[in-house]
Amino acid sequence: MIELKNITKEYVPNQKALDNVSLQIKEGELVVLKGASGSGKSTMLSLIAALGKPTTGEVVVDNKVISKLPDNFAALYRRENIGFIFQKFHLIENLSVYENIATPLIPSNLPPKEFSFLVQNAMDRFEIAHKKNVIVKQLSGGEQQRVAIARANVNNPKIILADEPTANLDAKLSANFIEILRELKKEKKTIVIATHDPLFFGLDFVDREVEVKNGVIV
Amino acid sequence: MSGILNPEIIALLLLDVVFLFFGFIAFILSLKIALFWDSNATTKRQYTLVKQSYLGAVIIKYILALKIPLILFFVFILDELSTILNGAMCAAGVINATPYGTYLLVLKIFNIYLFLYWLYLHKVDEANELQPYTRIKFALFSVLFFPFLAEIVLEFALFSSLDVNTLVDCCGTIYSFASQSYLSVVMRSFGSSYLVGLFYFLFLAIIMSYVLKKENLFALLNLVFIVVSLATLIMFFGTYIYEMPTHHCPFCFLQKDYNYVGYFLYTFLFLGTFHGLAVAFVPATKKMQQSYYKTSLLFLSLYVLSVTFYVVRYVLVNGVWL
Amino acid sequence: MKKINFYLLEYALDSLTRQKRRNIFLFSVLSFIIFLLSSVFFVRNSLLYQFDDAIGVMPDIVVQQLEGGRVVSVEEDLADELLAIAGVQDVVGRVWGYYHFFQANTDFAIVGVDEFEQNSNPNFVKDASKLQDDTMFIGNGVKKVLQKFYYEKEFHFLLPDATNMRLKIAGQLSKDSALWSDDVMLLTKESAKKVLAIDDNKVVDFALFVANKKEIPTIVAKIRTLFPTAKITTKENLFVEYDKLLSYRGGFFLLLFVVTLFTFFMIVYDKVSGVTSQEKSEVGILKAIGWRVNDILQYKFYEAFILSFFAYALGVIGAMFYVYSFDASIIFDIFVGSSQIKPQIALPFVFDAQTFFLIFFMSVPIYIAATIIPTWRVATLDVDELLR
Known part of the structure; x- marks a missing residue:
């Protein structure tokens, strides 16, 4: 399903964030990328999401070389296949919960019924519907994360990527997140999590743990 | 100035x-x-x-x-x-x-x-x-x-x-048969009935080339159609819009007196011929090419129908040709 | 054609309200500029319209004799020769000129009429029979000037031979025609000739009326052969001249306006370029969740279009109120001049679609143009860079 082939990534010339990394992830698999911050695991996520292009090597998703896609098509690929949960949530703070969750759908110009059904559905699933019209800035950290997860799932993507999802959560909320993850796993979604939170290590439903260090897989 | x-x-x-x-x-x-x-x-x-x-x-x-x-x-x-x-x-x-x-x-x-x-x-x-x-x-x-x-x-x-103080020609002089402009020379040497015949013939030929799916021919005919349409519009169809046999002007019918019909005619002609050319020149998918064909035919037909309408109306009302 | 994406439109509208301060600033400046521009055009249109209206009662042809570039008086009898030209319906010898009222350092237009003459506009005077050799009617502006010098009931003309002539003020000219009659003193021909020092058997010029307007060029040609040195003005000439004058003044204003517009262009460019970190992160998020560069560009285009279009609407509507309800006193002066005698007129409402297009083309596309490059800059920044 997802395949990184001999990826090297340099943000600054001659400083390798990733060095000749190869990795295969099967459909429905849940993979935890673990490693310290700056190890290169976030870079791997952003390459899978086609947010950046590798310096050398290829990223193949569903037999399609997404690392070669022109920007517009990369965005289209993200819109249709990827739900990304960011470390800092990256919500648009001055918009309401509903508006935030709806943003990924806007460019597709769906019929109104379908549009509101999808948004409502995502809000219900991640239990944030009661705050529908609240401005995101006024929500607690846990609520903000639920909005972020709902947004990542609103267009029903095949792949869920999460970058340090528990970094801004207390223990209780982190445990909640694990439960949500379990649910998503049941739905046969392909999930990749980049984290250094030990909470994710040795979980029963995690298929594989991959350790990344200084830009290489150990 | x-x-x-x-x-x-x-x-x-x-x-x-x-x-x-x-x-x-x-x-x-x-x-x-x-x-x-x-x-x-x-x-x-x-x-x-x-x-x-x-x-x-x-x-x-x-x-x-x-x-x-x-x-x-x-x-x-x-x-x-x-x-x-x-x-x-x-x-x-x-x-x-x-x-x-x-x-x-x-x-x-x-x-x-x-x-x-x-x-x-x-x-x-x-x-x-x-x-x-x-x-x-x-x-x-x-x-x-x-x-x-x-x-x-x-x-x-x-x-x-532009000097507002000098006297300029009005359209009557510019497009009249008597003057020595290129256009009038071309027109005199051709004779309007041949051209009008050619106009309708071209339109039919365009439809035929669509049926036969000859895209290059379709585009070429469209190109010729632009020229012939403009010529016939000035020398033949225009006179029926003005209802004056001597008035040959491609601009006057843009005015309010003629319900701004000129804007419609030119838009039809433009959209029709543009898509006609697009059929051959835009490297589109078959599906898009099909839509160019249809758009072209739609607007060309609208154009042909509109100009014909003026002639038919005049002949029906007055019983004679101009 | 592509369908309009209303979600995106709504999103853009919402985004405008999130950048309140900047957008309110841009919106008000743009509205004000459009307001000014529209006011100028509306006044111009109304004046043209009024002129068009007034020109209806004007003579078709005016024949004057020039000497050294000045109009000189001519024998009244020549009227018969003009009347003899085929197609000429009526000929009127006109008496008019200016009287310099030195106390106020201003000029009054003296117009002499006979009661039955065609060139006296029926609406000009309410009770024409009151006009006698010892009376006159005056325009509203004249009245105001005279009142300052306590001439309430009568006025003393100082004639060229240094004698005095006293005329009673019989009434006032109708306000509707203020643009033309404001500085006018309407006298009988008898007394007008005295004030202007014109001989009894002479007139200033001839006004010709023609039944069939299409014959005017032919008649002009005939007059030309009859009086080779005469200056012949047709009604059409007048209208063209007036149109040119108004367009010229409007155009001159417009040149100044273009400078303003350029400044505004720079302001918009600057303001839109100064992207806040909040905006940057928004664009970054949108790109990360699957918006294409094209979507971002379209969203920003919607924003610019909404802002400038509403500013346009507000400016134009504001100008309509200003011009047609409040008579646009300042703008008016650009066209009519602010002489001491200032016409007080209500401008007639004229709806001219072309003007709306003109104003539109001079505002909305310019605003959008100013946003193109800054918008493109943000839209093409890398997601990494935007989210950091």
Whole structure:
């Protein structure tokens, strides 16, 4: 399903964030990328999401070389296949919960019924519907994360990527997140999590743990 | 120079300056992209070019989006100016008041064909993951920039040389058979019934080439159709719109007296022939090509029906031909 | 054609309200500029319209004799020769001129009429029979000037031979025609000739009325052969001249306006370029969740279009109120001049679609143009860079 082939990534010339990394992830698999911050695991996520292009090597998703896609098509690929949960949530703070969750759908110009059904559905699933019209800035950290997860799932993507999802959560909320993850796993979604939170290590439903260090897989 | 202080003209010239500024930026970007584009490269230069290609496209779309309403505004203003210019009855007089008028108008229309063609090519290019036409479309714009530049220069020349104090010809003189213009020479040597026959024959031939799916023929016939339509409009159909056998003018029917019918006729003709040409020249998918065919036929039919309507109405009401 | 994406439109509208301070600033400046521009054009249109209206009662042809570029008086009898030209319906010898009222350092237009003459506008005077050789009617502006010098009931003309002539003020000229009659003193021909020092058997010029307007060029040609040195003005000439004058003044204003517009262009460019970090992160998020560069560009275009279009609407509507309800006193002066005698007139409402297009083309596309490059810059920044 997802395949990184001999990826090297340099943000600054001659400083390798990733060095000749190869990795295969099967459909429905849940993979935890673990490693310290700056190890290169976030870079791997952003390459899978086609947010950046590798310096050398290829990223193949569903037999399609997404690392070669022109920007517009990369965005289209993200819109249709990827739900990304960011470390800092990256919500648009001055918009309401509903508006935030709806943003990924806007460019597709769906019929109104379908549009509101999808948004409502995502809000219900991640239990944030009661705050529908609240401005995101006024929500607690846990609520903000639920909005972020709902947004990542609103267009029903095949792949869920999460970058340090528990970094801004207390223990209780982190445990909640694990439960949500379990649910998503049941739905046969392909999930990749980049984290250094030990909470994710040795979980029963995690298929594989991959350790990344200084830009290489150990 | 007194003409140049007319508010409408200043507005047009102001937009020309904006066009010139942005057009020039797009030209430079286009040149760079046409020369250095390499979709396989991962170099910094290619990366910058990708970003710049967005700017180029936005600018060209911006210019085109304004050019289309502006050409209508332009003709409208020429019509308005005709009340100020001694002797002119409609835009024809103004166009011919200076040596640049006719060229400018032809160039404007030509440029709209080209810009719209660019847009269609751009659409096809954008819809393809390999972006196979990026280089070509920007190479095209770097060439297209020159007629565009010429248009702006001519427009400045036209408006600065308009002299409201000299007497200009009215359309009656310009398009009459007696005068020695190219058009009238062509017309006399042909005779109108042959041309009108050719007009309808071409229309049928276009339909036939659609049925036979001969795309190159379809486009070629459309090209000829533009010329023949304009000629027959001036010498034959126009007279039925005016209901005056001697009135040969391609502008007067833009006026309110004739319900602005000219704007519709020209729009039909333009959309019809443009899509007719697009069938062969835009490297589109079969599905899109099919829609070009249909759009072309739709508007050409509308055009043919509209001009025929005037003739039929006149003959039915008056019982005679003009 | 592509459908309009209303979600995106709504999103853009919402985004405008999130950048309140900047957008309110841009919106008010643009509205004000459009307001000024529209006011100028509306006044111009109304004046043209009024002129068009007034020109209806004007003579079709005016024949004057010039000497050294000045109009000189001519024998009244020549009227018969003009009347003899085929197609001429009526000929009126006109008496008019200016009287310099030195106390106020201003000029009054003296117009002499006979009661039955065609060139006296029926609406000009309410009770024409009151006009006698010892009376006159005055325009509203004249009245105000005279009142300052306590001439309430009568006025003393100082004739060229240094004698005095006293005329009673019989009434006032109708306010509707103020643009033309404001500085007018309407006298009988008898007394007008005295004030202007014109011989009894002479007139200033001839006004010709023609039944069939299409014959005017032919008649002009005939007059030309009859009086080779005469200056012949047709009604059409007048209209063209007036149109040119107004367009010229409007155009001159417009040139100043273009400078303003350029400044505004720079302001917009600057303001839109100054992207806040909040905006940057928004664009970054949108790109990360699957918006294409084209979507971002379209969203920003919607924003610019909404802002400039509403500013346009507000400016134009504001100008309509200003011009047609409040008579646009300041703008009016650009066209009519602010002489001491200032016409007080209500401008007639004229709806002219062309003007709306003109104003539109001079505002909305210019604003959008100014946003193109800054918008493109933000839209093509890398997501990494935007989210950091």
